[in-house]
Amino acid sequence: MRYTIIIVTTTLLSINSLCNAAESETFDYNISGTAVFSNGPPVELEDIAIECAEFEYDCHPFRGISQETTKDGTFFLTIEIDDTYDGAEILLILLGETFVHIIDTNGSEYSDSITKNANIELEQKSQPSPVFTGLGCAGIVFIVAFFAALVRRPIAPSxxxxxxxxxxxxxxxxxxxxxxxxxxxxxxxxxxxxxxxxxxxxxxxxxxxxxxxxx
Structure with missing residues (x-):
């Protein structure tokens, strides 16, 4: 009888350990989206980084992880978490602006990698392209020269x-x-x-x- 109790207890402890191990299994959590300026153009080739709120200690392992946006403004950040991070708050920093993202582990039980969408729209506007700036300056110079030629008086012969x-x-x-x-x-x-x-x-x-x- 004593041996039977020992065997049952050992079995239950093993099952509990396996359950705990399964519950704490890590998976890839992907944050995907598109970043645009307030006037529409995509945010090209700029770093988007993860930072943490002041008392959000669960976020600290991910602080400093960053990814550069593509030419069409898309980005893809990946962190490794488990279900205990559900509801944790992380901050996405882009060009000095901050965007809050709440980790949502819903769906992790079906896959070892889940992706959540997080599109970003900045408050600031995009800077004008150097090409168009140069064309604008050239146009101004041409207009000034044109009007200067119109108002120039003919020089009388000496x-x-x-x-x-x-x-x-x-x-x-x-x-x-x-x-x-x-x-x-x-x-x-x-x-x-x-x-x-x-x-x-x-x-x-x-x-x-x-x-x-x-x-």
């Missing part, structure tokens, strides 16, 4: 230019009968016809004298 135009005399080259300005005749004779410098000066002087007499 008195020196006017006097030069009035004093410009057209003479005829005696060697090729070409017409050109008087101050270019000497160079023309030397370069084009190979005339000696002194002779070119005399020819030019003679042509200028003839033109003056005609006037």
């Amino acid at each position: 008195s020196l230019q006017t006097a030069s135009a009035k004093n410009s005399i057209i003479v005829e080259c005696p060697l090729c009968d070409g017409n050109l300005e008087s101050h270019l005749l000497i160079r023309h004779l030397i370069v084009r016809h190979g005339v000696d410098v002194d002779e070119a000066k005399e020819i030019a002087h003679s042509q200028m004298k003839s033109v003056s007499q005609e006037e």
